[in-house]
Amino acid sequence: MSGDRRLQGLALKVGPLGEHDRLLTLLSDDVGVIRLAVPGARRPRSSLAAAVPLTCLDLQIVGRRGLARVRQLQVQRSYSGLGQRLDTLAAAQALSELAIALVSSDDPVPGLLDAVLIHLERLDNLSRAPSEKVDHCLAHVVQAGVHLLALGGYGLPLQACCRSGATLTPPIGQWEWRCSVLPEEGLALGALAGATIQLNPSELALLQRLPRAELPRRSNGDLLGPRPVWLKLLAVLECWCRVHLPRPVRSLTMVRDCVSAASLSEHEPT
Structure with a gap:
């Protein structure tokens, strides 16, 4: 026709x-x-x-x-299997909301569909592995958010101080060192007043590894970074989206709620 x-x-x-x-x-x-x-x-x-x-x-x-x-x-x-777990379903919904916020009608973003499908495939594999903890889903959605924001033109500026232009090189081992997250501007050296979040060297180093293709892991294959650090990086993603995107990504809060529920369950007496 x-x-x-x-x-x-x-x-x-x-x-x-x-x-x-x-x-x-x-x-x-x-x-x-x-x-x-x-x-x-x-x-x-x-x-x-x-x-x-x-x-x-x-x-x-x-x-x-x-x-x-x-x-x-x-x-x-x-990808209906993602509904088998609340955390993977919330993560998939967050990716959908991000895509809607990043892409305009009749204005495709090259590579974004492929990136969304890659991360959905990873979440789908996770949903079929009951032994995998909620931490892996949390890490996947944070990394997926970093990837999609970069493709959509709203990438987190992770390599240079937004105030001085100096290279952001986290001095691992100097735990008094801080980097401030300023959602309107980027990341700045030092513990600045009014910063939404402050990152220590290991937290910034982990965040800087997320643009890579794979999640950061230890030599034995375990996920790098404990749950509280991934929750902090999720907070960085949330505040960046809240300031820069034209519409909210509410499902990121659902991901956080799933992690909180898992934490409570893990600490319940048996």
Whole structure:
């Protein structure tokens, strides 16, 4: 049919539209973030009922003005397994919210969809490993946030002092040394008044390793950094997003709540 086109991407968000339809928010390499009507998707036997969040879809859509409509869809990959754990589900929702905040309609960000899918795959593997602690999910979402912010043009300036321009080289072992997080500006040398968060040398060194492809680990494969440090780095991510992004990323708070609940559970008497 004239006007039909194909579009592939990741379903970030799905909500009701009218009585029987759904409103699909899709992240695509071709058009960035786009909102599409999915007619009849809320009917039990609809062929379009598979339009659900955290699903990679191959779509046939129609319409170029206003709200385009999905005519056909095929599921390429589902990350529904993330719902097996509250922490991985919250982390995946945080990635979806970040993508929506970072990408405008008709303004795709090169590499962002691939990055989101890489981190969703890691979270999905984590959700299938009950022995993995919540700390790993926490670390994954912090690193994913660092990666996505950088791709979207809001990267944390981790290498130079925002006040003096001096290189931020954490002196490991000098525990009195501090670096201040100033959300409006960046990271600054010293313990400055009014700083949202202050980092010691090992905390800054860990943060500076997060732009790498893999999580920082010890030689034996264990995750580098204890839970309180990862929670502090999550706080850095939260305050940076709150100041610089056009919309909030509320699911980061859900990740923090999951970690707090796990901590309470670990300390309950057996």
